[in-house]
Amino acid sequence: MQPPAPPLPAEPPAPQQLPDDYKNFDIVRAAQYGILERCIELTEGGYDVNQPDAENVSVLHWAAINNRLEIVRCDIVLFLMNNIELL
16 A cells, blocks of 8 residues: 655745846856846857856756756757758
């Protein structure tokens, strides 16, 4: 006989609180927090999303490990747009 399932929480977890001012975030921190607007701003300004950071981790990886699907999708689209000749 299996033990009973644990009770479900009464309320869903509160959404993550974003910092009020994220205009100074670098692309890694913006990806970690899921701030797509800032990531787009930085990539349009010339940041290479394929460039690993000091820990040798890419923006795509940071977004993925923080479950930021919208940034993962955007990063993949940017990669494809910048490397269309490889396709």
